[in-house]
Amino acid sequence: MAEVLVYVDHVDGAVRKPTLELLTLARRIGEPVAVALGAGADATAAVLAEHGAVKVLTADAPEFTEYLVVPKVDALQAAYEAVSPAAVLVPSSAEGKEIAARLAVRIGSGIITDAVDLEAGDEGPVATQSAFAASFTTKSRVSKGTPVITVKPNSAPVEAAPAAGAVEALAVTFGALATGTKVTGRTPRESTGRPELTEAAIVVSGGRGVNGAENFHLIEALADSLGAAVGASRAAVDAGWYPHSNQVGQTGKSVSPQLYIASGISGAIQHRAGMQTSKTIVAINKDAEAPIFDLVDYGVVGDLFAVVPQLTDEIKARKG
């Protein structure tokens, strides 16, 4: 069976969920071989094996943290040359897309980004994507070289599928470009204790209707009752009510959770572009004419200052 390279996104050995989802998709098209780089790479092997990795190629070097992106491309290319895979899958994070893109041009292959599903096809893997604010669904494939595909979080279930997961050291030679962009400082983002927005299974967002930074605690409380991430519309971010890193939309982050709850968000096209692939959509808005109601599975026309706290209390009560 053909091997499929899966690029592992991990933080000091803790594998992030989108990578485990990639292993599910990789098993549809071949045998997953994981590539884990940097500090803690060896520690990723157990969980990767549990989810289907037949092999885990690891490498660590100071270059991975001291320079931007390119050293990781060099390493992924080394893995590609060692394995000759049928496809290369990479999580659709900002960095993941850059790594995948540079690898693709180097190995003379086409690239598909932000796939929301993947299946085996007669002429190689077929990727499903969303286009034009999710008003279209396209099916595409790579027609030249080895398919390089980046996949959005929440595109597949995480499934246990125990495999050997044998760890092998990957030999990497860094090229001249690897040290081009130096990372001179790194400040970890302060953890809110909430899930990362782009990979959360549930996202609760607030918009113009929240009417002030001081009211965002209502949105946060609802999010916490569901174990959700907090998002914000551009209007709320531009008004300075919530950090830009939480902006959902065309010029912010694209999310694709199982459940999206929009509170006080009208649903302008720019916002819809960032959330329309959510599986279940719920909205709370005073304005019955708000375009967001065209998208919802369930909508409440009402004042969020009444509805959101009641919802939060009810969820807490039901969860006991």
Added chain:
Amino acid sequence: MSLRIVVCVKYVPDATGDRQFTEDLTVNRDDVDGLLSELDEYAVEQALQIADEADDAEITVLTVGPEDAKDALRKALSMGADKAIHVEDDDLHGTDVMGTSLVLAKAIEKAGYDLVITGMASTDGTMGVLPAILAERLGVPQVTLLSEVKVEDGTVTGRRDGDTASEQLEASLPALVSVTDQSGEARYPSFKGIMAAKKKPVESWDLEDLEIEADEVGLEGSWTKVDSAAQRPARTAGTIVKDEGEGGKQLAEFLAGQKFI
């Protein structure tokens, strides 16, 4: 010594319009107005600010696209860029990101550059991979997704805000920079800027000028293939209730029914 800045911009269909695919599964550009991609306005703005700080700088805006794409160049010129290059060729129809990056790389090399600036992604394709591919093709450092950027003494520095950390980056020129929508609000063109833009030079190049063969670009030269594009069925109308005091509880009931609680 003069700092030569090339800003790559894209002419995109207006996202608020009713966007469609054509029969060959390329973007239908006929029925929707086009404009300079909003995310590229930030790139033009940063170029203008970097040029202001430099002793002597020249900003060239570059686009690849059909005749109408000149509108995007005019907008950038009216903001304050010095000159423009328009790469236009019938054989470019349907070119994917690999082909576009090849055309841009050849055009940038022909124009001459110390610094290339792009937006973080286009607002139509939204792939966000062109800057990295372009850096790879040009063989220069990528200093991408910056929310702050500065150029001084042949060095570019900037801040990149990622999912888990904020990074300070540094690279020597020549380099490629991409900027996010947090890099600074783009200026509106002044009346004077709009009038001045009409007199600024717009050069037109075709594939022959760039020594690119037709089969390297276009739909035929594309390294990916779209097999189908289906309009998403309109969502079946959801349940909408008016809050009469129990809206939160009703919503909780729905969420419980869907197993979210």
